[in-house]
Amino acid sequence: MSTNDMTVTRINGLIGAEIGNVDIASDLDDRVIAQITDTVARHGVVFFRDQDLSPERQLAFSNRFSLTGGPNENPMSLSQITMIEKEEQQLKNVGGGWHADQTFNPVPSWGSILAAKVLPSAGGDTAFATLAAAYDDLSPGLQAQLETMRAVHDNTRVITAMSQLPQYANANPKFVRAAHPAVIRHPLTGRKSLFVNRGYTTHFEGWTVEESAPLLQYLFQRCERPEYQVRLKWRPGTVAFWDNLQVLHYAVNDYHGERRLMQRTSVAGIALDEAGCTAAANTALAA
Ligand code: SIN
Secondary structure (H helix, E strand, O other): OOHHHOEEEEOOOOOOEEEEOOOOOOOOOHHHHHHHHHHHHHHOEEEEOOOOOOHHHHHHHHHOOOOOOOOOOOOOOOOOOEEEEEOOOOOOOOOOOOEOOOOOOOOOOOEEEEEEEEOOOOOOOEEEEEHHHHHHOOOHHHHHHHOOOEEEEEOHHHHHHHOOOHHHOOOOOOOOEEEEEOEEEOOOOOOEEEOOOOOOEEEEOOOOHHHHHHHHHHHHHHHOOHHHEEEEOOOOOOEEEEEOOOEEEEEOOOOOOOOEEEEEEEEOOOOOOOOOOEOOOOOOOOO
């Protein structure tokens, strides 16, 4: 399929696009992969409709976008394919709070790809919020201050909560933490973005948890404003592909008594410090 066949339709003013007329289970040529990469990096999250993705085809699709050339390593999961499930009798879901995936990794994942397998009769949306627009709207003074800071990301709290869920009882995930710049330059676009999230960011490097809390809470609240959001209403065959380096997401838990099953793969990213992604750097990989 040529790149001319693919359509891109913006959804909201600041985030989100729907990509049409492409079968992501097929062997896409490099130009189409480059165009999808560019669309994800520009819009933060993209949605594909009416797809039929086996686990193997989803993994093959994901690996085409790797920034390292290799598969993503996720210490939270033994498998390259993660099934995210909420059963009828469960009250808690996975991902029901604003976060970006795997920011606790020394090499954070660039992207996540999520395919709907079983959906509730209504609800179970996923909301996304742009950290890049949130950064743009901060005062120059706060932007400059944050650009000198690093933040610590830690998966302990999330692992502890997930281990209460029956499907993760035997998962044996590793506890991991890493520090990253609080403001990064996107490796593909060079655009600056906040890089903190409520799920995994615990404190600023060199600051205590208590000292960090007021500024972090302020930033979390800023990032979660409705203006920065887009909300996906899943349909059978919908696939979302989002950029963890500039977008938060939130799995809305409003469908108790019904089952929801999603299939997730992760796209390998790069070590942000080493790849010129600090705010002070003036180059991007794509520049
Ligand atoms: C996740 O947090 O990665 C899952 C999102 C969802 O299930 O909607």
